[in-house]
Amino acid sequence: MAEFDLVVRSSDIVTPSGRFDGQIAISGERIAAIASADTALDARDTIDAGDKPVIPGLIDTHCHFRDPGYTHKEDYYHGTVAAAAGGVTTVFDMPNVDPPTTTADRLKAHLENAQSKAVVDFGHNASGVVPENIADLAEAGATAFKVWMMQDIGRDYPHPPGTSVTNHAVLYRVFEAVAETGLPLYIHPHDQELYDLFVGRSREQWGTDFRSYARALRGGDGVVLNAAIATILEFQRSVGTRLHVLHLSTRAGIDMVRQAKQQGRTVTAEANPFAMFVTNDWANIERRGPYSLGFWVPENDNPSMWQAIVDGTIDVVGSDHGPHTKEEKEVGWTDMYTAPGGSPFIEQYLRLLLTEVNKGRLTLERVVEMCSANPARLTGYDGQKGAVKVGNDADLVILDMDHEEVLQADHSHYRCGWMPSEDFPSKGRPVTTILRGKVIMQNGDVTAEAGSGRLLTPATRRSAV
Ligand SMILES: [Zn+2]
Numbered sequence: 001m002a003e004f005d006l007v008v009r010s011s012d013i014v015t016p017s018g019r020f021d022g023q024i025a026i027s028g029e030r031i032a033a034i035a036s037a038d039t040a041l042d043a044r045d046t047i048d049a050g051d052k053p054v055i056p057g058l059i060d061t062h063c064h065f066r067d068p069g070y071t072h073k074e075d076y077y078h079g080t081v082a083a084a085a086g087g088v089t090t091v092f093d094m095p096n097v098d099p100p101t102t103t104a105d106r107l108k109a110h111l112e113n114a115q116s117k118a119v120v121d122f123g124h125n126a127s128g129v130v131p132e133n134i135a136d137l138a139e140a141g142a143t144a145f146k147v148w149m150m151q152d153i154g155r156d157y158p159h160p161p162g163t164s165v166t167n168h169a170v171l172y173r174v175f176e177a178v179a180e181t182g183l184p185l186y187i188h189p190h191d192q193e194l195y196d197l198f199v200g201r202s203r204e205q206w207g208t209d210f211r212s213y214a215r216a217l218r219g220g221d222g223v224v225l226n227a228a229i230a231t232i233l234e235f236q237r238s239v240g241t242r243l244h245v246l247h248l249s250t251r252a253g254i255d256m257v258r259q260a261k262q263q264g265r266t267v268t269a270e271a272n273p274f275a276m277f278v279t280n281d282w283a284n285i286e287r288r289g290p291y292s293l294g295f296w297v298p299e300n301d302n303p304s305m306w307q308a309i310v311d312g313t314i315d316v317v318g319s320d321h322g323p324h325t326k327e328e329k330e331v332g333w334t335d336m337y338t339a340p341g342g343s344p345f346i347e348q349y350l351r352l353l354l355t356e357v358n359k360g361r362l363t364l365e366r367v368v369e370m371c372s373a374n375p376a377r378l379t380g381y382d383g384q385k386g387a388v389k390v391g392n393d394a395d396l397v398i399l400d401m402d403h404e405e406v407l408q409a410d411h412s413h414y415r416c417g418w419m420p421s422e423d424f425p426s427k428g429r430p431v432t433t434i435l436r437g438k439v440i441m442q443n444g445d446v447t448a449e450a451g452s453g454r455l456l457t458p459a460t461r462r463s464a465v
Pocket of ligand 1: 322
């Protein structure tokens with residue numbers, strides 16, 4: 001019998017201690033050894049990647065699979081197939097499903113449903129809106145808690161009841177209850193009353209189309225977001241909760257987060273591909289209308305956001321994969337206030353990041369930090385995932401850095417049939433995805449079966465090797 005099940009050879013293996021010409025030897029599901037290129041290894045199978053880089057599988061801490069409740073938009077199977085095709089081997093999905101995961105029983109049912117469909121490893125960010133339920137949710141397997149500070153305006157989606165908190169006293173109690181669990185708290189910052197003010201002004205000035213909607217959230221030079229970021233950073237200082245600030249894209253917000261981090265506080269932050277690649281250019285908003293929306297990042301915030309991505313102020317890139325149907329989106333050409341935001345991205349964000357690596361804007365090491373290593377730390381899985389090192393799960397992605405393509409929804413695995421990065425030129429893509437020692441994607445074909453993903457909860461974490 002061979003000593004190892006699989007050996008992956010590459011002249012460019014990206015490890016925590018640097019890039020390395022060598023071989024990754026896998027036994028069962030884990031990395032058993034990392035050896036030099038000339039070591040003779042006895043393996044059942046060998047993949048020779050040549051000079052193609054090998055990186056750890058991506059960990060997406062922010063995706064919306066719409067399942068259960070909204071499976072006409074997306075479901076856990078198609079969402080995780082798209083993940084595997086995009087080089088993502090672990091996902092943590094968000095709680096704005098129906099019913100939202102506000103109780104332990106709902107969370108258990110959610111995880112069971114996800115287990116029957118997932119093709120990559122998965123966990124769940126539970127809805128933390130009821131302080132009294134937070135301890136039970138942690139016990140039942142939540143990896144983190146998510147709270148929107150946004151309440152919706154005439155829509156029941158994507159922010160349905162059971163997902164948001166606008167009352168500061170309740171939110172403060174959420175901070176206290178989550179701090180007790182030791183888990184991170186993910187917050188979508190948003191000052192609802194200020195937002196209502198700017199929505200009113202925006203509608204008056206520009207009507208109800210997608211342009212008006214994009215401008216409303218950025219009214220007052222980002223004050224709707226910044227006032228909320230100031231509030232949650234102050235709650236974090238007061239309580240000590242592990243705070244993860246979502247959707248960071250305003251320069252004042254970035255300055256506040258940077259300062260909190262310099263003070264050594266438990267604060268991390270996220271950027272999203274729609275903000276980095278699509279809605280940071282008004283021409284895209286004009287051209288794609290409701291299909292571009294996430295939210296607008298104006299020109300005077302864009303350089304700060306990219307600087308924070310490069311310098312490490314922003315820790316994590318979360319895909320914020322959030323599909324809706326074309327029919328739901330079409331309404332937004334004339335009335336974006338009744339059309340849903342959100343857009344699919346989980347299959348393309350690595351491609352777009354690799355394109356930036358090819359342009360010299362980001363290093364491949366920085367991409368690995370933001371998409372694998374830091375998400376592993378955030379979720380407490382850094383002893384198991386997010387790095388090519390001995391003892392970790394053999395979650396690997398082989399990259400073709402020279403592959404050029406124009407991105408097309410037709411080639412994606414989404415149910416919704418469109419994407420905001422349609423027609424974007426890209427250079428660099430994942431060609432092989434390996435999950436726990438098994439090839440699950442090759443050249444875009446995902447071969448993993450529904451249910452083969454493994455549930456990750458704090459109780460199933462392995463301690464660091
Ligand atoms: Zn989201």
